[in-house]
Amino acid sequence: MNSKFLPDIDFLFENCRELNMDIALLSLSLNVHSTRRIAQEAEKLGHYVELIDHTKCSVKLGDGKPKIFLGEEDVTNEFDAIIPRIGAKVTRHGAAIVKQFEMNGVFSTARSLGITRARNKVRTLQIMARKGIPIPETLFSINPDNIGEQIRLLGGPPVIIKLQEGTQGLGVILAESKKSAKSIIDTFYKMDTSILLQKYVEEANGEDIRIIVVGRKVVASMKRKSEIDEFRSNVHRGGQTEAIEPTQREKHIALNATKYLGLGVAGVDLMRSRTGPVLIEVNASPGLKGIEAATGVNVAKHIIQFVEKNALRKRKK
Numbered sequence: 437m438n439s440k441f442l443p444d445i446d447f448l449f450e451n452c453r454e455l456n457m458d459i460a461l462l463s464l465s466l467n468v469h470s471t472r473r474i475a476q477e478a479e480k481l482g483h484y485v486e487l488i489d490h491t492k493c494s495v496k497l498g499d500g501k502p503k504i505f506l507g508e509e510d511v512t513n514e515f516d517a518i519i520p521r522i523g524a525k526v527t528r529h530g531a532a533i534v535k536q537f538e539m540n541g542v543f544s545t546a547r548s549l550g551i552t553r554a555r556n557k558v559r560t561l562q563i564m565a566r567k568g569i570p571i572p573e574t575l576f577s578i579n580p581d582n583i584g585e586q587i588r589l590l591g592g593p594p595v596i597i598k599l600q601e602g603t604q605g606l607g608v609i610l611a612e613s614k615k616s617a618k619s620i621i622d623t624f625y626k627m628d629t630s631i632l633l634q635k636y637v638e639e640a641n642g643e644d645i646r647i648i649v650v651g652r653k654v655v656a657s658m659k660r661k662s663e664i665d666e667f668r669s670n671v672h673r674g675g676q677t678e679a680i681e682p683t684q685r686e687k688h689i690a691l692n693a694t695k696y697l698g699l700g701v702a703g704v705d706l707m708r709s710r711t712g713p714v715l716i717e718v719n720a721s722p723g724l725k726g727i728e729a730a731t732g733v734n735v736a737k738h739i740i741q742f743v744e745k746n747a748l749r750k751r752k753k
């Protein structure tokens with residue numbers, strides 16, 4: 437019997453099918469807490485999730501449509517969406533794999549360009565400076581012959597010296613005197629290690645703010661406070677966390693920074709300086725453990741819901 441009061445079975449079937457997505461989590465292992473959390477939430481929402489170790493992926497070009505392989509398996513058309521969680525050591529290859537999925541029309545929570553931009557602190561800060569986002573005074577150079585002048589350009593010691601591609605606070609050094617700053621900077625220049633110099637935001641008092649943005653919305657925020665005898669507030673360096681409500685200005689900076697870098701999901705780090713909030717970094721694969729514990733917000737679920745909205749829209753086109 438066909439009645440207008442009965443649901444249209446084809447319509448229901450089509451929509452049910454559409455709601456279940458095949459999602460690739462580009463990460464090295466499910467043993468990584470954040471990767472596991474995202475997989476759990478995706479499954480809870482009824483999606484199929486597969487861990488794709490991007491270091492084991494290859495791309496074949498020059499023979500029709502580019503193909504993406506995981507080992508020998510062709511995964512080119514297997515997924516509606518990808519969630520990249522690309523580690524620091526494999527950024528270049530990981531971003532190339534993401535790019536290929538993107539070019540093949542698969543929705544990604546982070547554009548490959550965004551991943552490479554966010555990985556490089558200088559590149560991030562250059563973009564922020566151009567867009568008028570406040571950052572600490574920063575200088576980069578490779579010249580070992582005028583280090584004294586470089587330190588002077590930042591107003592003298594103390595200065596922060598950072599590896600351009602460091603994470604978890606490793607490679608962030610506070611040099612309190614001109615002598616120590618000079619010898620550390622000289623060493624890095626002579627080792628051909630890319631660094632940047634930054635004015636020390638002393639008044640932040642070892643605190644920073646991590647704001648999580650998912651799809652043009654601030655979903656969670658916390659303050660991180662460094663341990664005694666430590667200026668770095670990273671959780672990996674023993675920093676203590678506490679949920680906070682950021683100011684409108686801080687939210688605005690976080691949302692814009694995420695947009696300017698081309699990311700759908702980001703962890704934006706700010707410090708409260710004497711002149712207002714300054715951005716220090718944007719993470720394209722923010723850790724979820726600390727922020728979910730501090731705020732009680734299910735960030736992983738927000739990420740999956742963001743994927744649902746966008747990948748389904750793409751599928752319908």
Ligand SMILES: Nc1ncnc2c1ncn2[C@@H]1O[C@H](COP(=O)(O)OP(=O)(O)OP(=O)(O)O)[C@@H](O)[C@H]1O
Nearest residue numbers: 596602603604605606634635636637668669670717
């Ligand atoms: N200019 C600065 N002045 C004072 N403290 C700073 C400055 N820059 C960074 N810090 C402190 O050092 C910590 C680490 O800095 P940053 O976030 O740049 O490094 P990271 O290794 O990339 O960390 P992440 O794991 O967040 O990627 C910050 O959380 C902050 O507490």
